[in-house]
Amino acid sequence: QAQLVESGGGLVQAGDSLRLSCAVSGRTLSSTVIGWFRQAPGKEREFVASISWNGGNSRLRDSVQDRFTISRDNAKNTVYLQMNNLKPDDTGVYYCSRAETVLPTLDSRLYRGRGQGTQVTVSS
Numbered sequence: 520q521a522q523l524v525e526s527g528g529g530l531v532q533a534g535d536s537l538r539l540s541c542a543v544s545g546r547t548l549s550s551t552v553i554g555w556f557r558q559a560p561g562k563e564r565e566f567v568a569s570i571s572w573n574g575g576n577s578r579l580r581d582s583v584q585d586r587f588t589i590s591r592d593n594a595k596n597t598v599y600l601q602m603n604n605l606k607p608d609d610t611g612v613y614y615c616s617r618a619e620t621v622l623p624t625l626d627s628r629l630y631r632g633r634g635q636g637t638q639v640t641v642s643s
Contacts, residue, residue: 523616523634525542525636527637528638533641533642536601536603536605537602539600539602540598542595542597543572543598551619553570553615553617554617555568559612567583568580568600569625571622572593575591587601598615610639610640614634614635615634616630
């Protein structure tokens with residue numbers, strides 16, 4: 520069973536950038552997809568982005584498509600979420616999770632497991 524460890528969060532001002540990392544350990548399959556989610560206090564978890572472990576196909580939620588990018592480095596077993604022009608609405612705990620869907624999916628029900636998360640706080 521793969522383990523996921525997130526890092527890279529912090530307290531930043533609106534307009535700043537952060538790069539989150541998700542270190543993936545254990546066995547991965549050709550069908551593995553890694554997704555990023557976030558949850559703000561009092562709000563439901565929401566999908567942010569996902570990427571296939573092989574092939575590099577990716578998807579992002581509409582509200583971040585022009586600001587966030589997701590990438591992977593298979594040699595380092597790490598998935599990155601580059602977040603630019605951050606807004607206060609981006610505040611939340613960000614965590615990664617995995618699915619076995621071959622192609623990236625927005626359906627959070629298909630993801631299993633998660634790391635401890637990393638806090639992102641964007642001040643206005």
